[in-house]
Amino acid sequence: MFANANANANATEPQSGHALARRLRPLQVGVALQNMLLWVPVEKMFMAQIGFDAAAIALVAAVYATVATALEVPFGILADRWSRTGMMILATLALAASSAVGGLSTTPAAYAGAAGLLGVFFALDSGTVESIIYDTVVEETGSGDGYERWIGRVHVVEATALVLSAVLGGLLAALTSARVTYFATVPLVTAAVIAFQRCREPRLHRHTERATFQRQALATVRALTTDRAVRPVALLTALTAVVTMMVFEFGPLWLVSLHAPAALYGPYWAALVSTGGLGGWLASRTRLDRLTLAIGISATLVLAAALPALSHTLPIVIAGQVLVALAAAMIGVRAGRLLHDAVGAHLRAGVSSGAGTLSWLIFLPVSVLFGQLSRGHGLQTAGLLIALLALPVVALLTHTARRPSPTTPAGHQAAEPTGEPMPTTG
Numbered sequence: 001m002f003a004n005a006n007a008n009a010n011a012t013e014p015q016s017g018h019a020l021a022r023r024l025r026p027l028q029v030g031v032a033l034q035n036m037l038l039w040v041p042v043e044k045m046f047m048a049q050i051g052f053d054a055a056a057i058a059l060v061a062a063v064y065a066t067v068a069t070a071l072e073v074p075f076g077i078l079a080d081r082w083s084r085t086g087m088m089i090l091a092t093l094a095l096a097a098s099s100a101v102g103g104l105s106t107t108p109a110a111y112a113g114a115a116g117l118l119g120v121f122f123a124l125d126s127g128t129v130e131s132i133i134y135d136t137v138v139e140e141t142g143s144g145d146g147y148e149r150w151i152g153r154v155h156v157v158e159a160t161a162l163v164l165s166a167v168l169g170g171l172l173a174a175l176t177s178a179r180v181t182y183f184a185t186v187p188l189v190t191a192a193v194i195a196f197q198r199c200r201e202p203r204l205h206r207h208t209e210r211a212t213f214q215r216q217a218l219a220t221v222r223a224l225t226t227d228r229a230v231r232p233v234a235l236l237t238a239l240t241a242v243v244t245m246m247v248f249e250f251g252p253l254w255l256v257s258l259h260a261p262a263a264l265y266g267p268y269w270a271a272l273v274s275t276g277g278l279g280g281w282l283a284s285r286t287r288l289d290r291l292t293l294a295i296g297i298s299a300t301l302v303l304a305a306a307l308p309a310l311s312h313t314l315p316i317v318i319a320g321q322v323l324v325a326l327a328a329a330m331i332g333v334r335a336g337r338l339l340h341d342a343v344g345a346h347l348r349a350g351v352s353s354g355a356g357t358l359s360w361l362i363f364l365p366v367s368v369l370f371g372q373l374s375r376g377h378g379l380q381t382a383g384l385l386i387a388l389l390a391l392p393v394v395a396l397l398t399h400t401a402r403r404p405s406p407t408t409p410a411g412h413q414a415a416e417p418t419g420e421p422m423p424t425t426g
Contacts, residue, residue, distance in 0.1 A: 099185040160277060170265055238358035306387045
């Protein structure tokens, strides 16, 4: 009897794996198309062409950060209540519109409109992919244990698309102009809508008592502010995201400062964005819940973050930025798993968006400070902010490595009524 039971269990695992792969395939295609952003590798060069300096670039970053901060949590709650794939479709349309407006811009003020639409995209998209993957894994396998593996695969798809778009964008800009890359991006991104429409959204977050928007918003805020299991993980998620944003937003400025040739921008950006996929793959095969490994990744993050601030040699600067992005990608996957484990399915997108909002709230003043420091004291001095931000990430990562794995099954968490307080732990 036991042999038959084991045989049935072994036969079920491949079947569930195939079903899971089929369900997530349209999502992966949509994510790939959504990340075919041909303008991204040459954005800073284009911005310089239409009149931006480092401080003005920081102010534009503050524009989309402000928009995302204002909209992220309401949109996350709406995703939990309405449709996560629906929010991804709206996000895709906002991203296409941002690309079009960016291509039409001839002044910094006009480009600020594109930045505002980009903030809308970030707010609509926040937490949706991760929540869909986690809940789909739970529906198909009965637990969230496969989350790191599947989010890692999606990150590989995302990074591959970004690398391809970086190479193609750099080539297109060299053959035509940086402005053309914005217009060429619009049809590629819009095609993601078709893929997202084919996604079969998990229903786990619907298996709870229906509550008013206000009650669900209160439950989401309560989870973020009073749950001792959620608070440090949400902060770790937010700070890791800020470190990543700082590198991706301001990293290319080192190339401008050090007079890098235009041909280097594409390969540089390809190396930078590839870290998302490589980091996701490594995170699915690395036990960051082990203290020694957590300390090793933490040391890598801090040391690498200091390199751009201390060196004027372009290869060293690029190596430091790539290592920071790689370590942050690995930590982000670990933080995402802990965050989804800590809350019920009906709150996952909202809580993830809350962590995203916190990251924007931190990024907003830091980006402005970065711009002012770079203008008054130079880019190297401003780069020390990235190293300083890495320090609390290290403390929180080592703190979570000491915590035991969650014992509450995902199905039990998903059954919690939306209007009730989230349980505290610890």
